[in-house]
Amino acid sequence: MNSLKQNNKTAISPTRKEDYPEWYQQIIKAADLAEVSPVRGCMTIKPWGYAIWENMQRVLDDKLKATGHKNIYFPLLIPASFLEKEAEQVTGFAKECAVVTHCRLVHNDEGKLVPGSPLEEPYIIRPTSETIIGEAFSRWIQSHRDLPLLVNQWANVMRWEMRTRMFLRTSEFLWQEGHTAHATANEAQTEALKIFDLYAQFAEDYMAMPVIKGEKTATERFPGAVNTYTIEAMMQDRKALQAGTSHFLGQNFAKAFNIKFLGTESREEFAYTTSWGVSTRLIGGLIMTHSDDNGLVLPPKLAPVHVVILPIMHKEEQRAEILAYCDQLAHDLRQIQYDNKRIIVEIDTRELTGGEKAWSWVKKGVPFRVEVGQKECQNNAVFVGRRDLEYKERVSQNRQEFLATIATQLDEMQEKLHKRACDFRKQHTLHIDSKADFYDFFTNTEGGFAEAHWDGNPEIEAKIKQDLNVTIRCIPSQETPQPGKCIFSDNKSPQRVIFAKSY
């Protein structure tokens, strides 16, 4: 019945151990999350992948609205001249942007479609919207009464990436970008930190993905930012994933775009701004945090389906009874609340064997699979498989008991995934106190997060990056930083920072 288990094979080949990057691609394929598109560097997000994104959006959007942010929509295109205003953004984004130069296609002599009417000024497809939003803020903000201004947009953006990987780095991606303006540096800083906390809570509570909160070094900051706050997660190959960033932009953008307001003492002042975003990259993080060699594993709070019911019918005459039992079960499950919503249930009536059906949902990461055959109908039972347990650990449960405990069981699975990821990170995070050990860790071992002292010198950062392809992921936010001695220079170090290879 289950050929996979008989052969002791995994559903995904290669395994994580055999070839992690290829395993990642195969997980996406097996769960039917997305596919590479015929457009260079872009992906098509398929229904299962998009449903996960919608779940993420709903939670984040609610949180952002609850903290006073309003959604807006700015144009996709940005006049090239806007990039000239913010010198740092130019170096950051001009190198990798899609440029619109014409507004018509015409047939050439060979009958091919080629660009027709040239535009007076080129536009770029937004790589991020600070510049065009800055222009608007300069008009919208006149007085201190117009502040704070807190807006957010859900949008597609484009950065012409050379090496792409689905969800993690694609030329086009979907995200939310928040942009705010404030009267004082302190208020803007507080806002940037508030969102930083919100992102971290979302990662921990919903994605079950532990993150380290910290500041980026000057080298790794967003172009034009005074401070970039980041949440960094460890993937199962022990590389770091930057999962979300929140930027305190000081008055840099306000000066570039002339965002001024009349203060309480009738003096004109530049506003202080922030920007922050998370993207479909989070789906990549979700995949790489929890999935195993049998496919995707979804934390229940973000799963598009919580329970899939699999009717197992060996004979035609059993059909009506089994399907009726499944319908009633689905109905009863849908009355139950989980995470302030109703439990989402699907019944898989496809004409496949029980094993084929079950494994297709294993690969899609659905938290609970419930098999229902003749025996279950007779015994008022259900045969339950939980995605984070071994396939063979399926158990028979009384139907009423299953209904009474399913919400708790979903909670338990959510917590267990979080704990497992925390344990994994802990296991692969080391204090490193000498340069030799540091080089050894990133050369001769499987690596992970190295917590080491660093004196703040960007030249050391550059050297490490060049030697080992390792960067400082963040300077962790700590209540009482412990000073020490830089392991590269012997100079004083204010606190340990996190070094890792990264996506």
Next chain:
Amino acid sequence: MNSLKQNNKTAISPTRKEDYPEWYQQIIKAADLAEVSPVRGCMTIKPWGYAIWENMQRVLDDKLKATGHKNIYFPLLIPASFLEKEAEQVTGFAKECAVVTHCRLVHNDEGKLVPGSPLEEPYIIRPTSETIIGEAFSRWIQSHRDLPLLVNQWANVMRWEMRTRMFLRTSEFLWQEGHTAHATANEAQTEALKIFDLYAQFAEDYMAMPVIKGEKTATERFPGAVNTYTIEAMMQDRKALQAGTSHFLGQNFAKAFNIKFLGTESREEFAYTTSWGVSTRLIGGLIMTHSDDNGLVLPPKLAPVHVVILPIMHKEEQRAEILAYCDQLAHDLRQIQYDNKRIIVEIDTRELTGGEKAWSWVKKGVPFRVEVGQKECQNNAVFVGRRDLEYKERVSQNRQEFLATIATQLDEMQEKLHKRACDFRKQHTLHIDSKADFYDFFTNTEGGFAEAHWDGNPEIEAKIKQDLNVTIRCIPSQETPQPGKCIFSDNKSPQRVIFAKSY
């Protein structure tokens, strides 16, 4: 206190009668829905406008999911060569599309940013996604078991329009586009009609905007469609607005993109496809259906705020009592269900006079305004203004009574707006039975919808368009069409069709 009423002026100038197109722009400005952006032909949708769009999205998305459609996301860019495959789409969209030709900006000698690295093949920004989705469908669909395939995407699209008007016609707009594939012509036709009904119900039930359902003539069809179903609404200047379309594409796109499946009898067949969409244009329709010379009027079911509470404080010592009364009122209102959601309430504590506050919400179209001053607190009362009534018709109500009836009152307002729009359309829809009357109607009167017999000849259509700028909006869907004689040719006509000027 209310300077507007004292001078017998309207809040919006010019009025509808004085200058309808300018009135429309002023409504958008006064309600702060959107603004023209520095990007040619594009608009920025501001929080109030975007919140209306989000409400529309939520309703439509729920309806589409309930009918088995799954959301996906396809790339923004389409290789120019894809347009070559569908000849009709080329003529339709190649003339007005944004073309991406480079992937980098560089500084020229004068220090300006100009396009850098040219791409091997140009891309266009999607004007609609039939072509790129067609390519995917050809890979996804192999067998009859893969059908029907029902997907939808919420996306931005771009058509390089020459004359633009906010919401109604902009170069970039937001929409949903559904794309489906089926095994038989009949199934695809049924799907196209199902969505057509869904759109019409949404317009009537949520937008309170009556629509005429019908088919487009061959001239007015979507490029490549066998049939285009349309919903047409009458605006207050008696012009028609095409509010949504659903296309039965037959096998045209399937043949162009090689979408084939193995049928039940193991014969390879081309699939039948549909596509359909509604866009932010609906917001333009909403504005022009209900708004008056004092500003926007929102049907309660789509209003971002149902009730705004306006504390009126003349003396500082009243402040605490009045604000506490308002908070309690807001709290109680938020416990009440309306249209399966909680009532949405805002308290306006800005430091403005009562009149200024009230009029700002009149202009934003909020269904109910509740003024609370010292008198209301003492009498356990509220002073209520309803947006579809005259400003002076505000009434004092007992607080408990107001709470007990608000959901019904919202329903009543929703219905009244619908009825008022139906009456308006009826008043301006005429049976016209001679060519002379027809030309007179569209030349010497205020015009409207003309229901007239037409023989199906596209040359007549072209002549009328040229002479009067009037088009056939649709051939209405009717159970028992009444035949007659074409008023232009005296030939036989199967039924009356709707002629009108349009947006």
